Amino acid sequence: MRRAIAVHRRGTWPEEEALDTVTLTFVDRHRRRIRLVAASEQAYLLDLPRAHHLIDGDGLELEGGGYLRVSAAAETLFEITAASRKDLLRIAWHLGNRHLPVQIAGERLRIRPDHVIAEMVTGLGGRVIELEAPFDPEAGAYHAHE
Missing domain, CATH: 2.60.260.20 (Urease metallochaperone UreE, N-terminal domain)
Structure with missing residues (x-):
């Protein structure tokens, strides 16, 4: 091999x-x-x-x-949108506060499926849909560049 x-x-x-x-x-x-x-x-x-x-x-x-x-590979993800940028930023802050990998896709956020997090997002005014797409989240502030 x-x-x-x-x-x-x-x-x-x-x-x-x-x-x-x-x-x-x-x-x-x-x-x-x-x-x-x-x-x-x-x-x-x-x-x-x-x-x-x-x-x-x-x-x-x-x-x-x-x-x-x-x-x-395409995989099952949750895509998050919000009525305003302020709402989307607030949701992004809460996702980051939980140290979740998040992909920023224009005016949308993508995360791996987690129904507890989806309920939190909905409670913050976000909309969550399920989709199939490749997942390439942000590396993070402390990521060492290879």
Whole structure:
């Protein structure tokens, strides 16, 4: 099984050298070592010195040459909107206060499904819908850039 031994951030690797694509959920995109199955059904071993949070478009360098393209899988999310920016900002503050991963998508917020949090959001005047989309939350203020 070929090993993926290094991460190259989107836009920094030669995409024309991609041999295959691995589509991963948010949780599966934060790993150090895991067996990956690519679109071609070929298996690879992600084998990094430390865990990385992979994002859509990253390249995984393969031992012996070539790359795997990382694709963010669509997954079930809650999308939050509000009647005003002030309400949306207040909701964002409450989500951050609970240290939840949040994706900012224009005038909308996306979170992983949590019905207790959805009730809180509704109580704050927000609207919550369920949708399928890739999840790529903000890294956070204390995130070390890799």
